[in-house]
Amino acid sequence: MPTHAQAHVQHTPPALSETEQALARWEDDGGPAFEPRPGPQAGQWLRIAAALTERLPELAEREDVIVTCEHGTRSGAPAAFFPATAQLEIDAALFAPLNPATIDPTQVGDEENYPVAWGALTHEAAHAAHSRWMTPLPLRGTAVDTAAQLLEESRAEHAHLGRRPGDRRYLRAAIHTLVLEDFTSQTPTDRWQAAAAAGLILARRDAGILDEDETDALENTVTAILGPDLLDTLTAIWTAAHATADEDEQAMLEHARAWCQALSTDPSGPEPTPDPTAGHQGELAEAIGKVLGAVAANEAAQAAAQARVAAAQTARTRAKAAQAAHARQAAQTAEKVFAPGGRPYTPGKATKSRGRSPVTGTRPPTRAEKTAAGQLARALRAAAYRERTTTVTASAAPPGRLNMRQALARDAQKAAGAIPTATPWVHTVHRAGPTPPLRVGIAVDVSGSMSVAAAPIASAAWIVAKAAALTDPDSCSATVAYDRSITAITAPGRAPARVTEFDASGMGHSLAEAIDALEAGAGLTQPGTGRLLVIASDGCYHPDESDLAAGRIAALRATGCAVLWLAFDPDPRPLPGATLLELADPAQAAAAIGKAATAALAATNP
Structure with missing residues:
Protein backbone atom coordinates (compact mmCIF):
# COMPACT_ATOMS: atom_id res chain seq x y z
CA MET A 1 0.00 0.00 0.00
CA PRO A 2 1.39 3.47 -0.81
CA THR A 3 2.56 5.33 2.23
CA HIS A 4 1.49 8.77 1.07
CA ALA A 5 -2.18 8.13 1.75
CA GLN A 6 -1.31 7.31 5.36
CA ALA A 7 0.82 10.44 5.77
CA HIS A 8 -2.05 12.93 5.33
CA VAL A 9 -3.45 12.45 8.85
CA GLN A 10 -0.72 12.13 11.50
CA HIS A 11 -2.17 10.97 14.81
CA THR A 12 1.13 11.51 16.64
CA PRO A 13 2.53 15.00 17.28
CA PRO A 14 5.08 16.15 14.71
CA ALA A 15 8.70 15.48 15.47
CA LEU A 16 10.83 18.39 16.60
CA SER A 17 12.73 20.13 13.87
CA GLU A 18 16.46 20.76 14.17
CA THR A 19 15.76 24.36 15.09
CA GLU A 20 13.30 23.36 17.82
CA GLN A 21 15.76 20.80 19.19
CA ALA A 22 18.48 23.43 19.28
CA LEU A 23 16.18 25.82 21.10
CA ALA A 24 15.37 23.12 23.66
CA ARG A 25 19.06 22.41 24.25
CA TRP A 26 19.87 26.08 24.78
CA GLU A 27 17.00 26.42 27.26
CA ASP A 28 18.26 23.38 29.22
CA ASP A 29 21.76 24.79 29.30
CA GLY A 30 20.53 28.10 30.62
CA GLY A 31 22.53 29.95 28.02
CA PRO A 32 21.46 32.89 25.90
CA ALA A 33 18.50 32.40 23.62
CA PHE A 34 19.28 30.54 20.43
CA GLU A 35 18.59 32.60 17.35
CA PRO A 36 18.34 30.39 14.28
CA ARG A 37 19.71 31.81 11.06
CA PRO A 38 16.76 32.54 8.78
CA GLY A 39 16.81 30.88 5.39
CA PRO A 40 16.30 32.74 2.14
CA GLN A 41 12.79 34.22 1.88
CA ALA A 42 11.90 32.73 5.27
CA GLY A 43 9.99 35.86 6.20
CA GLN A 44 7.84 35.58 3.09
CA TRP A 45 6.90 31.97 3.86
CA LEU A 46 6.04 32.94 7.44
CA ARG A 47 3.74 35.62 6.04
CA ILE A 48 2.17 33.13 3.64
CA ALA A 49 1.66 30.61 6.44
CA ALA A 50 -0.09 33.25 8.56
CA ALA A 51 -2.29 34.17 5.61
CA LEU A 52 -3.19 30.51 4.99
CA THR A 53 -4.04 30.17 8.69
CA GLU A 54 -6.37 33.17 8.31
CA ARG A 55 -8.11 31.63 5.28
CA LEU A 56 -8.34 28.08 6.64
CA PRO A 57 -11.57 28.57 8.68
CA GLU A 58 -13.54 29.09 5.48
CA LEU A 59 -12.31 25.68 4.27
CA ALA A 60 -12.36 23.64 7.48
CA GLU A 61 -14.92 25.54 9.55
CA ARG A 62 -12.37 25.49 12.37
CA GLU A 63 -10.44 28.42 13.83
CA ASP A 64 -7.93 26.49 15.94
CA VAL A 65 -5.74 25.08 13.17
CA ILE A 66 -2.31 26.63 12.58
CA VAL A 67 -0.73 26.34 9.13
CA THR A 68 3.02 26.12 8.59
CA CYS A 69 4.62 26.55 5.18
CA GLU A 70 8.28 25.68 4.74
CA HIS A 71 10.56 23.97 2.26
CA GLY A 72 10.15 20.32 3.25
CA THR A 73 7.67 18.90 5.75
CA ARG A 74 8.08 16.86 8.92
CA SER A 75 5.69 14.18 7.69
CA GLY A 76 7.52 13.72 4.42
CA ALA A 77 4.30 14.29 2.50
CA PRO A 78 3.63 17.43 0.44
CA ALA A 79 0.96 18.31 3.02
CA ALA A 80 -0.34 16.76 6.24
CA PHE A 81 -2.69 17.39 9.17
CA PHE A 82 -1.86 16.69 12.84
CA PRO A 83 -5.14 16.31 14.80
CA ALA A 84 -3.40 16.10 18.19
CA THR A 85 -1.86 19.56 17.88
CA ALA A 86 -4.27 21.09 15.33
CA GLN A 87 -1.39 21.77 12.97
CA LEU A 88 -1.43 21.68 9.18
CA GLU A 89 1.77 21.72 7.17
CA ILE A 90 2.22 22.33 3.48
CA ASP A 91 5.41 22.18 1.45
CA ALA A 92 6.44 25.52 -0.01
CA ALA A 93 7.56 23.64 -3.14
CA LEU A 94 3.89 23.28 -4.13
CA PHE A 95 3.81 27.02 -4.90
CA ALA A 96 6.59 26.75 -7.49
CA PRO A 97 7.47 28.50 -9.72
CA LEU A 98 5.87 31.55 -8.10
CA ASN A 99 7.99 34.09 -6.26
CA PRO A 100 6.73 34.07 -2.64
CA ALA A 101 6.68 37.86 -2.65
CA THR A 102 3.84 37.70 -5.21
CA ILE A 103 1.70 35.26 -3.17
CA ASP A 104 -1.03 36.80 -1.03
CA PRO A 105 -3.62 34.27 0.19
CA THR A 106 -5.44 36.98 2.15
CA GLN A 107 -6.81 38.21 -1.16
CA VAL A 108 -9.77 36.04 -2.14
CA GLY A 109 -9.11 34.75 -5.64
CA ASP A 110 -5.32 34.74 -5.28
CA GLU A 111 -5.54 30.95 -5.04
CA GLU A 112 -6.21 30.90 -8.78
CA ASN A 113 -2.47 31.47 -9.20
CA TYR A 114 -1.49 28.29 -7.31
CA PRO A 115 -4.35 25.76 -7.66
CA VAL A 116 -2.15 22.74 -6.83
CA ALA A 117 -1.02 24.18 -3.49
CA TRP A 118 -4.55 25.33 -2.70
CA GLY A 119 -5.87 21.89 -3.61
CA ALA A 120 -3.44 20.26 -1.17
CA LEU A 121 -4.50 22.76 1.50
CA THR A 122 -8.16 22.00 0.73
CA HIS A 123 -7.52 18.27 1.07
CA GLU A 124 -5.94 18.74 4.50
CA ALA A 125 -8.75 21.09 5.48
CA ALA A 126 -11.17 18.29 4.57
CA HIS A 127 -9.31 16.05 7.02
CA ALA A 128 -9.38 18.77 9.67
CA ALA A 129 -13.13 19.14 9.25
CA HIS A 130 -14.23 15.54 8.77
CA SER A 131 -11.54 13.07 9.95
CA ARG A 132 -12.88 13.02 13.52
CA TRP A 133 -11.97 9.41 14.26
CA MET A 134 -8.68 7.58 14.69
CA THR A 135 -7.46 4.01 14.63
CA PHE A 338 -31.39 71.91 -30.95
CA ALA A 339 -30.76 74.67 -28.41
CA PRO A 340 -33.12 77.67 -28.72
CA GLY A 341 -31.97 80.22 -31.26
CA GLY A 342 -31.08 77.84 -34.08
CA ARG A 343 -27.40 78.78 -34.13
CA PRO A 344 -25.02 76.38 -35.88
CA TYR A 345 -22.94 74.02 -33.73
CA THR A 346 -19.42 73.15 -34.86
CA PRO A 347 -18.17 69.86 -33.38
CA GLY A 348 -14.77 69.98 -31.75
CA LYS A 349 -14.84 73.72 -31.18
CA ALA A 350 -15.77 75.87 -28.22
CA THR A 351 -19.46 76.63 -27.80
CA LYS A 352 -18.94 80.30 -28.69
CA SER A 353 -17.27 79.39 -31.97
CA ARG A 354 -20.22 79.13 -34.36
CA GLY A 355 -20.16 78.49 -38.10
CA ARG A 356 -22.21 80.26 -40.73
CA SER A 357 -25.89 79.31 -40.67
CA PRO A 358 -27.25 77.94 -43.96
CA VAL A 359 -30.76 79.10 -43.07
CA THR A 360 -31.89 81.87 -45.42
CA GLY A 361 -35.38 82.44 -44.02
CA THR A 362 -38.86 80.95 -43.68
CA ARG A 363 -42.00 80.95 -45.79
CA PRO A 364 -45.57 79.72 -45.39
CA PRO A 365 -46.26 76.22 -46.73
CA THR A 366 -47.89 75.97 -50.11
CA ARG A 367 -51.24 74.30 -50.70
CA ALA A 368 -49.45 71.36 -52.34
CA GLU A 369 -47.22 70.90 -49.27
CA LYS A 370 -50.22 70.95 -46.94
CA THR A 371 -51.98 68.39 -49.11
CA ALA A 372 -48.88 66.19 -49.17
CA ALA A 373 -48.60 66.38 -45.36
CA GLY A 374 -52.23 65.29 -44.96
CA GLN A 375 -51.83 62.42 -47.40
CA LEU A 376 -48.65 61.26 -45.67
CA ALA A 377 -50.35 61.44 -42.27
CA ARG A 378 -53.19 59.20 -43.51
CA ALA A 379 -50.66 56.74 -44.95
CA LEU A 380 -48.74 56.68 -41.68
CA ARG A 381 -51.90 56.09 -39.64
CA ALA A 382 -52.81 53.20 -41.93
CA ALA A 383 -49.33 51.73 -41.57
CA ALA A 384 -49.49 52.05 -37.77
CA TYR A 385 -52.86 50.34 -37.49
CA ARG A 386 -52.76 46.94 -35.83
CA GLU A 387 -55.52 44.34 -36.02
CA ARG A 388 -57.35 43.52 -32.83
CA THR A 389 -56.18 40.41 -31.03
CA THR A 390 -58.77 37.83 -30.01
CA THR A 391 -58.34 35.60 -26.97
CA VAL A 392 -60.71 32.69 -26.37
CA THR A 393 -60.76 30.99 -22.95
CA ALA A 394 -62.89 28.11 -21.71
CA SER A 395 -63.94 27.80 -18.08
CA ALA A 396 -66.27 25.84 -15.84
CA ALA A 397 -68.19 28.95 -14.71
CA PRO A 398 -69.55 32.16 -16.31
CA PRO A 399 -69.03 34.67 -17.86
CA GLY A 400 -69.11 33.64 -21.51
CA ARG A 401 -71.28 31.76 -23.98
CA LEU A 402 -72.64 28.39 -22.93
CA ASN A 403 -71.44 25.43 -25.00
CA MET A 404 -74.24 22.87 -24.72
CA ARG A 405 -72.08 19.93 -25.74
CA GLN A 406 -69.63 20.71 -22.95
CA ALA A 407 -72.49 21.38 -20.51
CA LEU A 408 -74.04 17.93 -21.18
CA ALA A 409 -70.63 16.33 -20.84
CA ARG A 410 -70.13 18.02 -17.48
CA ASP A 411 -73.54 16.81 -16.25
CA ALA A 412 -72.70 13.28 -17.37
CA GLN A 413 -69.39 13.40 -15.50
CA LYS A 414 -71.16 14.50 -12.32
CA ALA A 415 -73.81 11.79 -12.68
CA ALA A 416 -71.10 9.15 -13.06
CA GLY A 417 -69.44 10.33 -9.85
CA ALA A 418 -66.32 11.48 -11.68
CA ILE A 419 -64.56 14.79 -11.18
CA PRO A 420 -66.01 17.10 -13.85
CA THR A 421 -63.41 18.34 -16.33
CA ALA A 422 -65.64 19.75 -19.11
CA THR A 423 -65.58 23.56 -19.54
CA PRO A 424 -68.94 24.69 -20.93
CA TRP A 425 -68.38 28.46 -20.76
CA VAL A 426 -66.45 30.14 -23.58
CA HIS A 427 -65.25 33.73 -23.05
CA THR A 428 -63.94 35.80 -25.97
CA VAL A 429 -61.91 39.00 -25.44
CA HIS A 430 -60.97 41.42 -28.22
CA ARG A 431 -58.09 43.79 -27.57
CA ALA A 432 -56.89 46.59 -29.82
CA GLY A 433 -53.19 46.38 -30.60
CA PRO A 434 -50.94 49.29 -29.61
CA THR A 435 -50.19 51.82 -32.32
CA PRO A 436 -46.44 52.39 -32.69
CA PRO A 437 -45.30 55.99 -33.00
CA LEU A 438 -42.89 57.20 -35.67
CA ARG A 439 -39.39 58.61 -35.30
CA VAL A 440 -37.79 60.24 -38.37
CA GLY A 441 -34.43 62.01 -38.54
CA ILE A 442 -33.34 63.84 -41.68
CA ALA A 443 -29.74 64.93 -42.24
CA VAL A 444 -29.19 67.24 -45.23
CA ASP A 445 -25.74 67.81 -46.73
CA VAL A 446 -25.38 71.57 -47.30
CA SER A 447 -21.90 71.53 -48.78
CA GLY A 448 -21.50 73.32 -52.08
CA SER A 449 -22.17 70.24 -54.22
CA MET A 450 -25.74 69.87 -52.85
CA SER A 451 -27.23 73.22 -53.81
CA VAL A 452 -29.75 71.61 -56.19
CA ALA A 453 -31.36 69.63 -53.35
CA ALA A 454 -31.75 72.44 -50.78
CA ALA A 455 -35.25 73.58 -51.75
CA PRO A 456 -36.82 70.10 -52.21
CA ILE A 457 -35.38 68.81 -48.93
CA ALA A 458 -36.60 71.89 -47.05
CA SER A 459 -40.10 71.19 -48.38
CA ALA A 460 -39.81 67.48 -47.55
CA ALA A 461 -38.65 68.23 -43.99
CA TRP A 462 -41.72 70.36 -43.34
CA ILE A 463 -44.07 67.77 -44.88
CA VAL A 464 -42.64 64.94 -42.74
CA ALA A 465 -42.67 67.00 -39.53
CA LYS A 466 -46.28 68.07 -40.11
CA ALA A 467 -47.42 64.55 -41.02
CA ALA A 468 -45.75 63.06 -37.94
CA ALA A 469 -47.53 65.55 -35.71
CA LEU A 470 -50.88 64.71 -37.34
CA THR A 471 -50.33 60.96 -37.07
CA ASP A 472 -49.68 60.39 -33.37
CA PRO A 473 -48.87 62.70 -30.43
CA ASP A 474 -45.85 60.49 -29.65
CA SER A 475 -44.50 60.65 -33.19
CA CYS A 476 -41.83 63.18 -34.01
CA SER A 477 -39.26 64.11 -36.60
CA ALA A 478 -36.21 66.33 -36.72
CA THR A 479 -34.10 67.74 -39.53
CA VAL A 480 -30.57 69.10 -39.43
CA ALA A 481 -28.38 70.61 -42.11
CA TYR A 482 -24.68 69.81 -41.92
CA ASP A 483 -21.44 70.86 -43.48
CA ARG A 484 -18.57 71.51 -41.08
CA SER A 485 -21.23 72.77 -38.66
CA ILE A 486 -24.68 71.41 -37.79
CA THR A 487 -27.81 73.54 -37.88
CA ALA A 488 -31.31 72.56 -36.73
CA ILE A 489 -33.97 72.95 -39.44
CA THR A 490 -36.93 71.37 -37.61
CA ALA A 491 -36.71 70.59 -33.89
CA PRO A 492 -37.84 67.24 -32.45
CA GLY A 493 -41.50 67.02 -31.49
CA ARG A 494 -42.42 70.44 -32.88
CA ALA A 495 -44.75 70.86 -35.84
CA PRO A 496 -43.32 73.90 -37.64
CA ALA A 497 -45.84 76.45 -38.86
CA ARG A 498 -43.54 77.67 -41.62
CA VAL A 499 -41.08 76.07 -44.01
CA THR A 500 -37.45 76.78 -43.13
CA GLU A 501 -35.38 77.44 -46.25
CA PHE A 502 -31.62 77.05 -46.49
CA ASP A 503 -28.87 77.12 -49.06
CA ALA A 504 -25.97 74.75 -49.70
CA SER A 505 -22.63 76.50 -49.95
CA GLY A 506 -20.66 75.13 -47.03
CA MET A 507 -17.52 72.98 -46.73
CA GLY A 508 -16.76 69.80 -44.82
CA HIS A 509 -19.10 67.09 -43.57
CA SER A 510 -19.91 66.50 -39.87
CA LEU A 511 -22.35 63.69 -40.68
CA ALA A 512 -21.34 61.52 -37.70
CA GLU A 513 -22.18 64.27 -35.24
CA ALA A 514 -25.37 65.10 -37.17
CA ILE A 515 -26.49 61.49 -36.77
CA ASP A 516 -25.71 61.72 -33.05
CA ALA A 517 -27.93 64.78 -32.72
CA LEU A 518 -30.81 63.11 -34.57
CA GLU A 519 -30.35 59.82 -32.67
CA ALA A 520 -30.76 61.50 -29.30
CA GLY A 521 -33.12 64.27 -30.37
CA ALA A 522 -35.61 62.17 -32.36
CA GLY A 523 -35.18 58.94 -30.38
CA LEU A 524 -33.91 56.82 -33.27
CA THR A 525 -32.81 54.01 -30.92
CA GLN A 526 -36.07 53.80 -28.96
CA PRO A 527 -37.58 50.30 -29.33
CA GLY A 528 -41.25 49.83 -30.16
CA THR A 529 -41.29 52.70 -32.63
CA GLY A 530 -41.00 53.03 -36.39
CA ARG A 531 -37.56 54.58 -36.90
CA LEU A 532 -36.00 56.03 -40.02
CA LEU A 533 -32.86 58.03 -40.68
CA VAL A 534 -32.75 59.86 -44.01
CA ILE A 535 -29.46 61.19 -45.34
CA ALA A 536 -29.55 63.45 -48.38
CA SER A 537 -26.02 63.72 -49.75
CA ASP A 538 -23.78 62.93 -52.71
CA GLY A 539 -21.33 61.09 -50.40
CA CYS A 540 -18.18 62.93 -51.51
CA TYR A 541 -16.43 62.85 -48.10
CA HIS A 542 -12.94 62.72 -46.69
CA PRO A 543 -12.07 59.14 -45.58
CA ASP A 544 -12.00 60.14 -41.90
CA GLU A 545 -15.49 61.66 -42.21
CA SER A 546 -16.76 58.55 -44.01
CA ASP A 547 -15.37 56.14 -41.41
CA LEU A 548 -16.95 57.99 -38.49
CA ALA A 549 -20.34 58.28 -40.17
CA ALA A 550 -20.30 54.63 -41.34
CA GLY A 551 -19.77 53.54 -37.73
CA ARG A 552 -22.78 55.56 -36.60
CA ILE A 553 -24.93 54.08 -39.39
CA ALA A 554 -23.91 50.53 -38.48
CA ALA A 555 -24.75 51.15 -34.81
CA LEU A 556 -28.18 52.54 -35.72
CA ARG A 557 -28.91 49.62 -38.03
CA ALA A 558 -28.05 47.24 -35.19
CA THR A 559 -30.82 48.80 -33.08
CA GLY A 560 -33.41 48.28 -35.82
CA CYS A 561 -33.46 51.76 -37.34
CA ALA A 562 -33.83 51.91 -41.13
CA VAL A 563 -31.36 54.16 -42.99
CA LEU A 564 -32.27 55.71 -46.36
CA TRP A 565 -29.70 57.48 -48.51
CA LEU A 566 -31.12 59.98 -51.00
CA ALA A 567 -28.83 60.91 -53.86
CA PHE A 568 -29.42 63.30 -56.75
CA ASP A 569 -25.93 63.27 -58.25
CA PRO A 570 -25.24 61.08 -61.28
CA ASP A 571 -22.41 59.43 -59.32
CA PRO A 572 -23.78 58.76 -55.78
CA ARG A 573 -21.44 57.41 -53.09
CA PRO A 574 -23.61 56.14 -50.23
CA LEU A 575 -21.94 54.94 -47.08
CA PRO A 576 -22.12 51.23 -46.15
CA GLY A 577 -25.28 50.15 -44.34
CA ALA A 578 -27.61 52.71 -45.96
CA THR A 579 -30.27 51.87 -48.56
CA LEU A 580 -29.61 53.94 -51.66
CA LEU A 581 -32.46 55.70 -53.43
CA GLU A 582 -31.24 57.66 -56.43
CA LEU A 583 -33.75 60.27 -57.56
CA ALA A 584 -33.69 61.83 -60.99
CA ASP A 585 -35.72 64.81 -59.75
CA PRO A 586 -35.11 66.35 -56.31
CA ALA A 587 -38.81 67.13 -56.12
CA GLN A 588 -39.41 63.42 -55.57
CA ALA A 589 -37.67 63.57 -52.17
CA ALA A 590 -40.85 64.14 -50.15
CA ALA A 591 -42.62 61.15 -51.69
CA ALA A 592 -39.55 58.93 -51.26
CA ILE A 593 -39.14 59.87 -47.59
CA GLY A 594 -42.85 59.35 -46.95
CA LYS A 595 -42.77 55.89 -48.55
CA ALA A 596 -39.74 54.85 -46.50
CA ALA A 597 -41.30 56.17 -43.27
CA THR A 598 -44.51 54.25 -43.98
CA ALA A 599 -42.54 51.05 -44.57
CA ALA A 600 -40.56 51.53 -41.34
CA LEU A 601 -43.76 52.06 -39.37
CA ALA A 602 -45.49 49.05 -40.92
CA ALA A 603 -42.54 46.80 -40.05
CA THR A 604 -42.52 47.82 -36.39
CA ASN A 605 -43.34 45.24 -33.72
CA PRO A 606 -44.50 47.29 -30.73
Missing part, protein backbone atom coordinates in the same frame (compact mmCIF):
# COMPACT_ATOMS: atom_id res chain seq x y z
CA PRO A 136 -7.01 2.60 18.17
CA LEU A 137 -3.38 2.45 19.25
CA PRO A 138 -3.13 -1.37 19.23
CA LEU A 139 -4.15 -1.44 15.54
CA ARG A 140 -1.75 1.27 14.37
CA GLY A 141 0.49 0.06 11.58
CA THR A 142 -1.66 -2.95 10.74
CA ALA A 143 -3.30 -3.73 7.42
CA VAL A 144 -6.69 -2.62 8.76
CA ASP A 145 -5.18 0.74 9.74
CA THR A 146 -3.71 1.17 6.27
CA ALA A 147 -7.02 0.28 4.60
CA ALA A 148 -8.97 2.59 6.91
CA GLN A 149 -6.69 5.54 6.15
CA LEU A 150 -6.97 4.78 2.44
CA LEU A 151 -10.78 4.83 2.59
CA GLU A 152 -10.65 8.05 4.61
CA GLU A 153 -8.97 9.89 1.72
CA SER A 154 -11.97 9.92 -0.59
CA ARG A 155 -14.50 9.93 2.28
CA ALA A 156 -13.13 13.20 3.67
CA GLU A 157 -13.11 14.83 0.22
CA HIS A 158 -16.65 13.58 -0.47
CA ALA A 159 -17.85 15.14 2.79
CA HIS A 160 -15.98 18.37 2.02
CA LEU A 161 -17.63 18.71 -1.38
CA GLY A 162 -20.99 18.40 0.33
CA ARG A 163 -20.18 21.67 2.09
CA ARG A 164 -18.12 23.40 -0.59
CA PRO A 165 -18.79 22.00 -4.08
CA GLY A 166 -16.84 24.85 -5.64
CA ASP A 167 -13.59 23.40 -4.27
CA ARG A 168 -13.79 20.48 -6.72
CA ARG A 169 -11.49 22.12 -9.24
CA TYR A 170 -8.75 22.60 -6.64
CA LEU A 171 -8.94 18.99 -5.46
CA ARG A 172 -8.68 17.91 -9.08
CA ALA A 173 -5.64 20.13 -9.58
CA ALA A 174 -3.89 18.45 -6.64
CA ILE A 175 -4.61 14.85 -7.71
CA HIS A 176 -1.12 14.55 -9.18
CA THR A 177 0.45 15.65 -5.88
CA LEU A 178 -1.88 13.60 -3.69
CA VAL A 179 -1.74 10.31 -5.61
CA LEU A 180 0.81 9.85 -8.39
CA GLU A 181 3.91 10.07 -6.18
CA ASP A 182 2.75 6.86 -4.48
CA PHE A 183 3.03 4.89 -7.72
CA THR A 184 6.30 4.69 -9.62
CA SER A 185 7.81 2.51 -12.30
CA GLN A 186 8.95 0.17 -9.51
CA THR A 187 5.47 -0.32 -8.06
CA PRO A 188 4.46 -3.97 -8.66
CA THR A 189 1.05 -4.69 -10.14
CA ASP A 190 -0.13 -7.04 -7.38
CA ARG A 191 -3.65 -7.18 -5.94
CA TRP A 192 -2.95 -5.01 -2.90
CA GLN A 193 -1.37 -2.22 -4.96
CA ALA A 194 -4.13 -2.41 -7.60
CA ALA A 195 -6.76 -2.14 -4.85
CA ALA A 196 -4.91 0.90 -3.46
CA ALA A 197 -4.95 2.57 -6.87
CA ALA A 198 -8.68 1.90 -7.16
CA GLY A 199 -9.30 3.24 -3.64
CA LEU A 200 -7.40 6.44 -4.39
CA ILE A 201 -8.63 7.13 -7.94
CA LEU A 202 -11.86 5.26 -8.67
CA ALA A 203 -13.23 6.14 -5.22
CA ARG A 204 -12.62 9.81 -6.02
CA ARG A 205 -14.61 9.29 -9.20
CA ASP A 206 -17.55 8.01 -7.15
CA ALA A 207 -17.02 10.87 -4.68
CA GLY A 208 -17.70 13.34 -7.50
CA ILE A 209 -14.15 14.65 -7.89
CA LEU A 210 -13.14 12.86 -11.09
CA ASP A 211 -15.21 12.09 -14.17
CA GLU A 212 -15.89 8.62 -15.52
CA ASP A 213 -14.20 9.23 -18.86
CA GLU A 214 -11.04 10.29 -17.01
CA THR A 215 -10.71 7.03 -15.06
CA ASP A 216 -11.40 4.51 -17.83
CA ALA A 217 -7.72 3.63 -18.33
CA LEU A 218 -7.14 2.80 -14.67
CA GLU A 219 -10.45 0.94 -14.35
CA ASN A 220 -9.49 -1.34 -17.24
CA THR A 221 -6.07 -2.01 -15.71
CA VAL A 222 -7.42 -2.67 -12.22
CA THR A 223 -10.19 -4.92 -13.56
CA ALA A 224 -7.61 -7.01 -15.39
CA ILE A 225 -5.65 -7.47 -12.14
CA LEU A 226 -8.47 -7.90 -9.61
CA GLY A 227 -11.30 -9.20 -11.73
CA PRO A 228 -14.71 -7.51 -12.04
CA ASP A 229 -16.26 -9.25 -9.01
CA LEU A 230 -13.55 -8.18 -6.57
CA LEU A 231 -13.57 -4.64 -7.95
CA ASP A 232 -17.34 -4.51 -7.43
CA THR A 233 -16.84 -5.62 -3.83
CA LEU A 234 -14.23 -2.91 -3.20
CA THR A 235 -16.50 -0.34 -4.88
CA ALA A 236 -19.31 -1.25 -2.50
CA ILE A 237 -16.94 -0.81 0.46
CA TRP A 238 -15.76 2.69 -0.44
CA THR A 239 -19.31 3.69 -1.38
CA ALA A 240 -20.43 2.68 2.12
CA ALA A 241 -17.48 4.58 3.59
CA HIS A 242 -18.59 7.75 1.78
CA ALA A 243 -21.90 7.54 3.66
CA THR A 244 -20.21 7.04 7.05
CA ALA A 245 -20.39 9.82 9.67
CA ASP A 246 -17.26 11.78 10.59
CA GLU A 247 -17.04 10.35 14.13
CA ASP A 248 -18.03 6.74 13.37
CA GLU A 249 -14.75 4.99 14.15
CA GLN A 250 -16.27 1.52 14.39
CA ALA A 251 -17.93 1.75 10.98
CA MET A 252 -14.70 2.88 9.30
CA LEU A 253 -12.78 0.01 10.92
CA GLU A 254 -15.45 -2.44 9.74
CA HIS A 255 -15.11 -1.12 6.21
CA ALA A 256 -11.33 -1.53 6.49
CA ARG A 257 -11.67 -5.13 7.74
CA ALA A 258 -14.00 -5.92 4.84
CA TRP A 259 -11.39 -4.44 2.51
CA CYS A 260 -8.66 -6.69 3.95
CA GLN A 261 -10.86 -9.77 3.84
CA ALA A 262 -11.79 -9.13 0.22
CA LEU A 263 -8.06 -9.06 -0.58
CA SER A 264 -7.36 -12.16 1.55
CA THR A 265 -5.23 -10.17 3.98
CA ASP A 266 -5.07 -10.58 7.77
CA PRO A 267 -6.58 -7.31 9.14
CA SER A 268 -4.53 -7.49 12.34
CA GLY A 269 -1.31 -8.33 10.55
CA PRO A 270 1.06 -5.96 8.80
CA GLU A 271 0.38 -4.48 5.40
CA PRO A 272 1.33 -6.98 2.66
CA THR A 273 4.76 -6.44 1.24
CA PRO A 274 4.95 -5.72 -2.49
CA ASP A 275 5.24 -8.78 -4.68
CA PRO A 276 8.03 -8.08 -7.20
CA THR A 277 6.98 -11.09 -9.28
CA ALA A 278 3.41 -9.92 -9.78
CA GLY A 279 3.12 -8.71 -13.38
CA HIS A 280 4.85 -5.77 -15.04
CA GLN A 281 6.18 -3.06 -12.82
CA GLY A 282 4.99 0.47 -13.54
CA GLU A 283 1.70 -0.64 -15.10
CA LEU A 284 -0.36 1.07 -12.39
CA ALA A 285 1.73 4.24 -12.58
CA GLU A 286 1.24 4.32 -16.35
CA ALA A 287 -2.54 3.92 -16.01
CA ILE A 288 -2.72 6.60 -13.32
CA GLY A 289 -0.61 8.86 -15.53
CA LYS A 290 -3.26 8.50 -18.25
CA VAL A 291 -5.92 9.43 -15.72
CA LEU A 292 -4.00 12.56 -14.72
CA GLY A 293 -3.46 13.43 -18.37
CA ALA A 294 -7.18 13.18 -19.01
CA VAL A 295 -7.87 15.34 -15.95
CA ALA A 296 -5.36 17.94 -17.12
CA ALA A 297 -6.87 17.96 -20.63
CA ASN A 298 -10.39 18.38 -19.30
CA GLU A 299 -9.30 21.14 -16.93
CA ALA A 300 -7.51 22.92 -19.75
CA ALA A 301 -10.61 22.69 -21.94
CA GLN A 302 -12.76 23.96 -19.07
CA ALA A 303 -10.34 26.82 -18.41
CA ALA A 304 -10.38 27.73 -22.10
CA ALA A 305 -14.18 27.70 -22.13
CA GLN A 306 -14.29 29.87 -19.02
CA ALA A 307 -11.76 32.22 -20.58
CA ARG A 308 -13.94 32.55 -23.64
CA VAL A 309 -16.99 33.23 -21.48
CA ALA A 310 -15.04 35.79 -19.44
CA ALA A 311 -13.77 37.45 -22.62
CA ALA A 312 -17.31 37.60 -23.99
CA GLN A 313 -18.58 39.08 -20.73
CA THR A 314 -15.77 41.63 -20.76
CA ALA A 315 -16.54 42.50 -24.35
CA ARG A 316 -20.23 42.92 -23.51
CA THR A 317 -19.36 45.09 -20.52
CA ARG A 318 -17.07 47.25 -22.61
CA ALA A 319 -19.68 47.47 -25.35
CA LYS A 320 -22.31 48.58 -22.84
CA ALA A 321 -19.90 51.14 -21.41
CA ALA A 322 -19.06 52.41 -24.89
CA GLN A 323 -22.76 52.50 -25.77
CA ALA A 324 -23.55 54.48 -22.62
CA ALA A 325 -20.69 56.89 -23.34
CA HIS A 326 -21.92 57.32 -26.91
CA ALA A 327 -25.47 57.95 -25.68
CA ARG A 328 -24.18 60.67 -23.34
CA GLN A 329 -22.17 62.21 -26.15
CA ALA A 330 -25.15 62.09 -28.52
CA ALA A 331 -27.39 63.73 -25.90
CA GLN A 332 -24.86 66.53 -25.42
CA THR A 333 -24.62 67.03 -29.17
CA ALA A 334 -28.43 67.11 -29.52
CA GLU A 335 -28.69 69.63 -26.70
CA LYS A 336 -26.26 71.95 -28.49
CA VAL A 337 -27.75 71.46 -31.97
